[in-house]
Amino acid sequence: MGNLKVGIIGVGLMGHGIAKNVVSKGWALGFLDHPGNQDCSDLIGFGAGRFADKHDLVAASEVVILCVSGTPQVEDVLLGENGILKTVKKGTIIIDCSTAIPSSTEAIAKQAEAAGALFMDAPMTRTPLEAEAGRLNLLVGANPELFARIRPLLETFAENIFHAGGAGAGHKLKLLHNFCSLGMVTLIGEAAACAERGGISPEIFTEVLAKGGGYGAAFDRVSPFLLEGDNSKMKFFISNAHKDLSYYVQMAEDVSAGHQTASGVYGALQSLTDGGFGQGFLSETARYFGDVASKG
Structure with a gap:
């Protein structure tokens, strides 16, 4: 499990802490270069790779974490004209840490499954201070098998992890x-x-x-x-x-x-x-x- 390659889209106030804890605790990490990112020089210092294109990032990753603003951004990244579900590899795990509308999340989970990917929502509570310290709360919506499989990764940046139910339950x-x-x-x-x-x-x-x-x-x-x-x-x-x-x-x-x-x-x-x-x-x-x- 520790050898899975992780990609993150959205390295803002919350995403930076997630990324830092993932890469500093021994997981291979790539991140999408974006003007909205925080300073990522420390991530690069830990060995993270910078990607200019999200499809290249996803192709190099076994797990993709989304930490973007909300439903419109999640839908654009996954389902838009240049959405990653069009090219995602079979078996790729997508973790949506954003805050989103549950009905959209439930629909996205079905479309991700149809594309051959595994989808879970894992929105956060607490603040950027806890994100940097690796002490977030995560509210997870996923089937039990996927939740158990991915929990070691979640534990790199979360202090408390709650399994709320199936896809969409975390966002609710x-x-x-x-x-x-x-x-x-x-x-x-x-x-x-x-x-x-x-x-x-x-x-x-x-x-x-x-x-x-x-x-x-x-x-x-x-x-x-x-x-x-x-x-x-x-x-x-x-x-x-x-x-x-x-x-x-x-x-x-x-x-x-x-x-x-x-x-x-x-x-x-x-x-x-x-x-x-x-x-x-x-x-x-x-x-x-x-x-x-x-x-x-």
Whole structure:
């Protein structure tokens, strides 16, 4: 298993950590050169190969990891005019670590199988800090045999691995998780903006949350920014949170579930993206909600 050759498409904030841990722990790695990548000089130093063409990368790989923005990008890489499913070798394992719409994932899994490939979704939780440390959470959708076969690779960059079910189940669980986690961060940011406008200091606001029911992982990631302007605990773009909430709402509609609260969070994030803050980090929402309110 350790001799499998791995290729990765998408070496951004999260993908870089995945790639670094895979190659530094003894797995042969190639990556697709792309303007959106982080600095990959360290990967090359570990022996990773750089590929200019995704088909060449896939041809040289037995496992292909996708770590791209979302469903449109996944569909383009796999199914587009130049999609890799047109040329993929039989038996190639494709692991989608992106956040995607489950109904699309389920359809892609069937098309990958028809092309002779093996497909699984393994979206991540946690942040780029944990990605670099090899301590991600992975939510896996795959048949049990494939999951068992590929687990040693996943363990190179994940601390906790959850098998959610068949293909698509990982993405369903990821959207449920992100609705809860991103929703809490958004809620705290909006409350902090209200606190500031109401004359409540960040110090007393965070102290009360820390010692009451408002405490949790979301608070730990936001409070450094509220107190010190430190956004390093959650480098997650508002535009990505907005995208994830849109996926959650679509999933809820697909299964005829209620989404009133999710639609509210989505609307709040929409106001920030409309205000030009989509490339800000979610940990900074208190500032941006204040700016939006001032403009209003």
